Amino acid sequence: MSHPSAQPHSAGHPAAADAFVANEPRAHWHDKALWFIREKRDRAAASLPEWETLRDRAAQIKAHTIANLPHYLEEFEANAQRMGVKVHWAADAKEHNKIVLGILQQHNAKKVVKSKSMLTEECHLNPFLEQHGIEVVDTDLGERIVQLREEPPSHIVLPAIHLKKQDVGDTFATHLGTTPGADDPQYLTEAARGHLREKFVAADVGITGVNFAVAETGGIVVCTNEGNADLGVALPSVHIACMGIEKLLPRAADLAVFVRLLARSATGQPITTYTSHFHGPRPGCELHIVMVDNGRSDIRASDDFRRSLNCIRCGACMNTCPVYRRSGGHSYGSTVPGPIGSILSPAMEPEKHKSLPFACSLCGSCTDVCPVKIDLHHQLLTFRRELALKNLIPLSKRVSMKLLSFVLSRTWLFAVGGKVMRWVMPKLPRFMVYNRMNAWGKQRELPPMPPQSFRELYAIRKHMVNKPNGEASSHSTKGAA
Amino acid sequence: MNAREKILTKLRQQVLPVPPLPGPDGPWITYADRAAQFSAALATVGGQAVRVASQAEALSHLAQLPVMAKAKRVASFLPDVDRANVDLNLVTDPHTLEDVDVTLVQGQFGVAENAAVWIQENSAPLRASLFICQHLVILLPERDLIDNMHQAYERIGRFGPGFGVFVSGPSKTADIEQSLVIGAHGARSATLYLLQNDR
Amino acid sequence: MKVGLFIPCYVDQLYPDVAMATVEVLERFGVHADFPTAQTCCGQPMANSGCTGDTRPLAEAFLRIFSGYDYVVCPSGSCVSMVRHHYEEYFHNNPTFEALKARTFELCEFLVDVLKIKSVAGKFPHKVGLHQSCHGLRELHLGPPTELMNKGTPNKVKQLLAELDGIEFTSLQRPDECCGFGGTFAVAEEAVSCMMGQDRLADHQQAGTHVLTAADMSCLMHLEGLLRRQGKDVAVMHVAQILAGREPQFASQRGGTSS
Numbered sequence: 001m002s003h004p005s006a007q008p009h010s011a012g013h014p015a016a017a018d019a020f021v022a023n024e025p026r027a028h029w030h031d032k033a034l035w036f037i038r039e040k041r042d043r044a045a046a047s048l049p050e051w052e053t054l055r056d057r058a059a060q061i062k063a064h065t066i067a068n069l070p071h072y073l074e075e076f077e078a079n080a081q082r083m084g085v086k087v088h089w090a091a092d093a094k095e096h097n098k099i100v101l102g103i104l105q106q107h108n109a110k111k112v113v114k115s116k117s118m119l120t121e122e123c124h125l126n127p128f129l130e131q132h133g134i135e136v137v138d139t140d141l142g143e144r145i146v147q148l149r150e151e152p153p154s155h156i157v158l159p160a161i162h163l164k165k166q167d168v169g170d171t172f173a174t175h176l177g178t179t180p181g182a183d184d185p186q187y188l189t190e191a192a193r194g195h196l197r198e199k200f201v202a203a204d205v206g207i208t209g210v211n212f213a214v215a216e217t218g219g220i221v222v223c224t225n226e227g228n229a230d231l232g233v234a235l236p237s238v239h240i241a242c243m244g245i246e247k248l249l250p251r252a253a254d255l256a257v258f259v260r261l262l263a264r265s266a267t268g269q270p271i272t273t274y275t276s277h278f279h280g281p282r283p284g285c286e287l288h289i290v291m292v293d294n295g296r297s298d299i300r301a302s303d304d305f306r307r308s309l310n311c312i313r314c315g316a317c318m319n320t321c322p323v324y325r326r327s328g329g330h331s332y333g334s335t336v337p338g339p340i341g342s343i344l345s346p347a348m349e350p351e352k353h354k355s356l357p358f359a360c361s362l363c364g365s366c367t368d369v370c371p372v373k374i375d376l377h378h379q380l381l382t383f384r385r386e387l388a389l390k391n392l393i394p395l396s397k398r399v400s401m402k403l404l405s406f407v408l409s410r411t412w413l414f415a416v417g418g419k420v421m422r423w424v425m426p427k428l429p430r431f432m433v434y435n436r437m438n439a440w441g442k443q444r445e446l447p448p449m450p451p452q453s454f455r456e457l458y459a460i461r462k463h464m465v466n467k468p469n470g471e472a473s474s475h476s477t478k479g480a481a
Numbered sequence: 482m483n484a485r486e487k488i489l490t491k492l493r494q495q496v497l498p499v500p501p502l503p504g505p506d507g508p509w510i511t512y513a514d515r516a517a518q519f520s521a522a523l524a525t526v527g528g529q530a531v532r533v534a535s536q537a538e539a540l541s542h543l544a545q546l547p548v549m550a551k552a553k554r555v556a557s558f559l560p561d562v563d564r565a566n567v568d569l570n571l572v573t574d575p576h577t578l579e580d581v582d583v584t585l586v587q588g589q590f591g592v593a594e595n596a597a598v599w600i601q602e603n604s605a606p607l608r609a610s611l612f613i614c615q616h617l618v619i620l621l622p623e624r625d626l627i628d629n630m631h632q633a634y635e636r637i638g639r640f641g642p643g644f645g646v647f648v649s650g651p652s653k654t655a656d657i658e659q660s661l662v663i664g665a666h667g668a669r670s671a672t673l674y675l676l677q678n679d680r
Numbered sequence: 681m682k683v684g685l686f687i688p689c690y691v692d693q694l695y696p697d698v699a700m701a702t703v704e705v706l707e708r709f710g711v712h713a714d715f716p717t718a719q720t721c722c723g724q725p726m727a728n729s730g731c732t733g734d735t736r737p738l739a740e741a742f743l744r745i746f747s748g749y750d751y752v753v754c755p756s757g758s759c760v761s762m763v764r765h766h767y768e769e770y771f772h773n774n775p776t777f778e779a780l781k782a783r784t785f786e787l788c789e790f791l792v793d794v795l796k797i798k799s800v801a802g803k804f805p806h807k808v809g810l811h812q813s814c815h816g817l818r819e820l821h822l823g824p825p826t827e828l829m830n831k832g833t834p835n836k837v838k839q840l841l842a843e844l845d846g847i848e849f850t851s852l853q854r855p856d857e858c859c860g861f862g863g864t865f866a867v868a869e870e871a872v873s874c875m876m877g878q879d880r881l882a883d884h885q886q887a888g889t890h891v892l893t894a895a896d897m898s899c900l901m902h903l904e905g906l907l908r909r910q911g912k913d914v915a916v917m918h919v920a921q922i923l924a925g926r927e928p929q930f931a932s933q934r935g936g937t938s939s
Contacts, residue, residue, distance in 0.1 A: 035854070045829050048510055050507060052829050054507075070489050141666075163657075186660075188657055189657060193665065200666070214640075231609070231666050234608050235576055250502055269526065270526070270649070273667065274652070275649075276645075277640065277644065282644070320827060323869070326872050327872055358868055359869060361861065361869075365827055368818060378765075383730075385732050386730070401726045405726050405735070409741065439868075440870075443905075449694070453696055458700070
């Protein structure tokens with residue numbers, strides 16, 4: 001079962017978003033579903049008076065850890081190895097995939113169960129393993145649904161948020177033999193439970209992601225609501241845990257801060273059902289941890305973008321983003337969509353993802369909900385500068401900005417240009433103003449074209465005020481805005 | 482240069498000022514009535530907290546539950562559970578636990594802020610039993626309730642080798658059109674007995 | 681005090697009365713602001729496109745034009761945010777700029793924080809929908825955003841309007857969701873931009889808004905564009921215009937196209 005990676009639309013985010021918005025009822029349904037989760041997050045955050053302190057604390061811990069990363073990576077490795085963990089390092093996605101394959105082949109593993117790991121998505125692990133004749137079953141229910149449908153997840157926490165229960169019902173009818181037309185979530189979940197249980201029991205190896213890795217103890221923490229990660233590694237005798245190098249925390253005590261923030265930010269729950277702490281392998285079994293760079297060290301080098309490594313993959317930024325809610329995760333064509341994805345993906349592949357930093361109205365809500373205080377909207381703006389410097393801004397935009405700058409740098413030209421525009425526009429027939437060339441005018445009227453600009457009115461007013469017996473002139477008290 | 486050296490060298494080449502690591506203390510929430518907060522939190526995550534005097538009372542309450550009445554295979558990490566018919570000492574392959582209906586276990590402590598119970602491997606040596614069962618039953622002395630996760634990690638102290646898990650309620654998912662379904666892959670129900678006495 | 685008036689480029693050309701109302705509001709509180717005519721634009725359109733090279737001349741012009749004033753006041757949260765948060769890269773610890781930055785204010789924050797105005801007297805017996813423009817709200821902290829848990833901070837815009845006789849603030853389902861203007865976003869991502877705007881208007885409609893107001897004319901330009909295309913009779917006014925005592929213009933009063 002192939003699991004294609006997310007691919008950007010050839011014309012970038014705007015074209016994909018266009019298509020999503022075109023189905024207005026569905027777009028509004030998607031928007032409301034995610035807003036509901038944002039509201040749950042708000043209630044959970046409000047329940048802790050220390051919420052903003054927790055955010056500050058988390059940001060400080062991350063800043064310290066990322067700055068001191070080589071030290072903590074070595075400390076983690078030593079402590080993990082002391083307990084019998086096999087620690088592997090991968091410079092990039094390719095190496096990561098090779099290492100995982102190597103472990104599987106060593107154990108003649110043919111059947112793998114995998115819990116949610118955005119890192120393995122990023123490395124496109126599934127298609128790679130499948131090419132080598134290995135069955136990979138994503139066990140998170142949302143992930144399994146999209147896997148069966150052969151599409152990528154559209155949200156990093158809620159992979160199937162873009163699907164209605166009828167869609168899931170159809171998919172399960174085809175693949176799991178559920179009653180066609182049946183769409184009761186309870187019934188469908190029960191069917192998935194049975195189906196996936198078989199997979200857990202038959203699996204040779206279990207792969208998980210890592211929510212947090214603790215340098216001081218050499219342990220890793222995996223958080224789920226479904227119990228799929230735990231089932232996936234409690235039965236097979238080999239556990240492979242894949243993590244980005246930025247997932248480290250210095251001390252076990254630091255886990256408190258992050259565990260308190262994660263689920264509340266992601267779904268508004270106080271904690272996930274299971275928060276599992278793995279210190280060393282099960283007796284008689286193996287635990288492998290694969291630590292992956294894949295561009296993270298480059299991001300770390302940048303003063304502007306380093307803080308994006310704080311990310312704990314909670315998805316809160318997606319839930320609050322008014323653009324994500326109305327365009328859907330697939331419109332980003334990247335492993336991680338939404339605000340954080342629109343920094344991380346272009347950072348790794350600027351040409352491929354150049355439309356993403358512009359898929360943003362700069363509202364700043366993402367920055368406010370981020371539990372680790374990444375200045376997301378500022379980084380998105382800064383990234384636009386990076387793209388311009390790399391010549392990845394369309395020529396038409398570059399030319400028009402140069403032209404605009406030219407005009408705006410010359411007061412007389414600005415004033416004259418404005419006057420001409422205000423004089424000409426009202427005289428043009430409507431079809432000349434509102435046509436395919438006028439994107440603003442598709443659904444909006446243009447602003448009115450007043451006969452006089454403020455600077456003209458101000459000059460008149462000043463002149464009148466300076467007249468010997470002049471009071472300020474009688475400009476209209478009925479606001480003609 | 483292998484990947485390890487490549488990565489560490491690259492990271493060390495970037496000379497970054499290291500901001501201080503903050504200490505663990507803070508204005509962390511506490512509760513006047515931990516049992517009430519714990520029970521309320523457990524209810525919101527789909528679990529059930531029952532206050533009883535002792536393990537004996539817990540077991541007799543449990544015996545009344547339909548879950549128990551229908552249970553064919555019961556595994557218990559607690560001693561003196563008559564109903565238990567899976568001898569965990571004889572289990573070498575966790576796969577054989579696939580048909581366990583109910584698992585009984587003692588929690589080390591419970592966290593009021595989020596109804597999470599810490600279960601450490603030494604009290605549940607077969608970790609699979611916690612996840613593969615259909616129904617999880619946890620016994621926890623009320624005096625082992627603490628306020629928040631900071632206290633939790635302090636209480637755990639040093640992590641030695643092994644497995645430990647915070648369990649908060651039954652397994653669940655909302656992956657199908659945001660409809661909450663209790664009982665995903667792990668336990669379908671989580672019943673927790675708060676013991677007024679220690680046993 | 682010598683106060684310089686900083687007027688957004690499109691307000692100067694397209695919404696002159698907003699600027700005039702700003703002048704009047706300031707005069708009402710004893711501030712006779714000067715409008716240095718050399719000014720044109722803060723440079724946001726270029727900066728938001730990533731073209732910071734094209735923004736530089738405008739940033740430098742801003743410093744030249746305004747450094748002589750005790751305060752710079754601007755009826756736009758986004759333009760002030762541009763100066764205070766995004767001009768850094770053009771000046772690199774230039775003390776003159778640092779000083780000017782600290783003295784550059786959006787109109788409402790100037791009234792509340794510098795002039796210490798608690799509220800404004802007057803009559804405005806209308807159902808007012810306050811749109812919380814994002815830059816003012818989240819960058820300049822004109823009010824408490826719903827996602828931040830520091831609920832104690834006052835809403836400066838609301839505070840200024842609150843004592844007007846008869847004013848009634850309508851209750852929105854999403855009090856501070858973005859309108860979707862976002863600068864060039866409004867055109868580059870037209871479909872999402874307009875859906876965001878329509879959703880704001882639908883919220884205002886269910887809340888019973890008759891007069892839509894905000895402290896940023898850019899949001900209002902976008903929302904008003906949608907309203908007029910749909911022929912909806914909601915008056916749109918910048919906060920400065922309400923504070924200056926303007927009356928709302930409803931379609932029933934308006935004859936033909938507004939000018």
